[in-house]
Amino acid sequence: MDLSIVISLLNEEESLPELYEWIVKVCNEHNLSFEIIMIDDGSSDNSWKIIESLSDKDKRVKGIRFRRNYGKSAAIYEGFAAAKGDVVITMDADLQDNPEEIPELYKMIMEDGYDMVSGWKKKRFDPVLSKNLPSKLFNFTARKVSGLKLHDFNCGLKAYKNKVVKSIEVYGEMHRYIPILVKQAGFNNIGEKVVKHRERKYGKSKFGMERFINGFLDLLSITFITRFAKRPMHFFGTIGSFSFFIGFLILIYLSVAKVFFNRYAMTQRPLFFLGLLAVIFGTQLFLTGLLADLVSRTSQERNKYQIDETVNLD
Secondary structure, X not given: OOEEEEEEXXXXXXXXXXXXXXXXXXXXXXXXXXXXXXXXXXXXXXXXXXXXXXXXXXXOEEEEEEOOOOOHHHHHHXXXXXXXXXXXXXXXXXXXXXXXHHHHHHHXXXXXXXXXXEEEOOOOOOOHHXXXXXXXXXXXXXXXXXXXXXXXXXXXXXXXXXXXXXXXXOOOOHHHHHHHHHHHOOOOOEEEEEOOEXXXXXXXXXXXXXXXXXXXXXXXXXXXXXXXXXXXXXXXXXXHHHHHHHHHHHHHHHHHHHHHHOOOOHHHOHHHXXXXXXXXXXXXXXXXXXXXXXXXXXXXXXXXXXXXXXXOOO
């Protein structure tokens, strides 16, 4: 199979039939064999009924339905797990991503040798203050943190080699930073393609203002994970050892001043409590690093989601 097209969605009943017809038209015109995997992230409208109807008509349409809303990252994770195509393409269900980009994305993976190609919505049709400016800020920060020279980390339209999606773990709100996860997994041939962005035709955006806070916190999280996930002691231990050393020097200084020069009582000086606090803080950080090393990356339940129904999946 040439393509697996992974589509995460929440309450997109109006756009699904049109999106399906458009994808089929493009893939047939370019003789691409494909499957469409639609993940319903707990929709409260008729999205799942439409997915079932499409799958009855066309067995290439496959569906996964979450019992409740888990978020876009969870939907993408399950879609990646189910994907069988040589190239996996993700896109949003709101018709803002253009299926006409699919053949060129496929070519960049299969012929140009990219491990991943990220879309760049160079011209956006989103509100400037609520979406465009925050997006530019996040992309700037992500570039500085990761070293990846991408303009749009959060574009929903991306293409991957199949082995890439099987090698990464998308959770929390990490769908915003998938290129960083791909790089961390050892796939360094990451490209970018300018893609057409379309105005939303139906419904409204499902992401509120909380995405800014979540995005920032997840950027901090992924920064720590990419640098210290396998060696948390290097992070906590370094800071803890420095703090302990500073506190130890303070206490030694106060002890020498008291014993040899008979100066003020140690416990009457604020410096004593600062030194004691630094020693305790350093010890706690050191122990935190040790415990983090023991439990690092051992959770078996991180990506377990309650799936209510599936269609056309083995």
